[in-house]
Amino acid sequence: MTSAYALTFLALMSACGAGATGATTAPPPGPPAMTATVNATPNIAFNPSPVKIVPGGTITFAFGSVAHNVYFDAVAGAPDDIPGNNAGTSVSRTFASPGTYGYSCYIHPGMRGSIVVGAITTSDTTMAGGY
Numbered sequence: 001m002t003s004a005y006a007l008t009f010l011a012l013m014s015a016c017g018a019g020a021t022g023a024t025t026a027p028p029p030g031p032p033a034m035t036a037t038v039n040a041t042p043n044i045a046f047n048p049s050p051v052k053i054v055p056g057g058t059i060t061f062a063f064g065s066v067a068h069n070v071y072f073d074a075v076a077g078a079p080d081d082i083p084g085n086n087a088g089t090s091v092s093r094t095f096a097s098p099g100t101y102g103y104s105c106y107i108h109p110g111m112r113g114s115i116v117v118g119a120i121t122t123s124d125t126t127m128a129g130g131y
Helices: 002-015
Strands: 035-040 051-053 057-063 066-071 081-085 089-095 099-104 112-117
Touching: 002 081, 035 051, 051 057, 081 112
Parallel strands: 035 057, 051 112
Antiparallel strands: 057 089, 066 081, 066 099, 099 112
């Protein structure tokens, strides 16, 4: 009887592994990000930057304890600026058209960021804010 169990066990094990090459298949990528958050930090930086998002996606600018604003470079498809001294609030903008949209904080010269709107590839790791 013991040899019958052993043969059955071996038959089952070889059937379960039939055709296995040791390679694994990665799961399909998730849906492209439709939202992301950019933090305007007290360290006078936009983080993350660049941010990648699909057309029609929304970026939320999160303003912490230090006042900032957002002025987009003058390019077709850029959303409205976020003027003023914004602290302790969040403001969202939607990006309808593919392209690269640079922006800066007028309060802090040299504080710049960019948003890339287009198709997302599986190598994009800055999705959804770190995303």
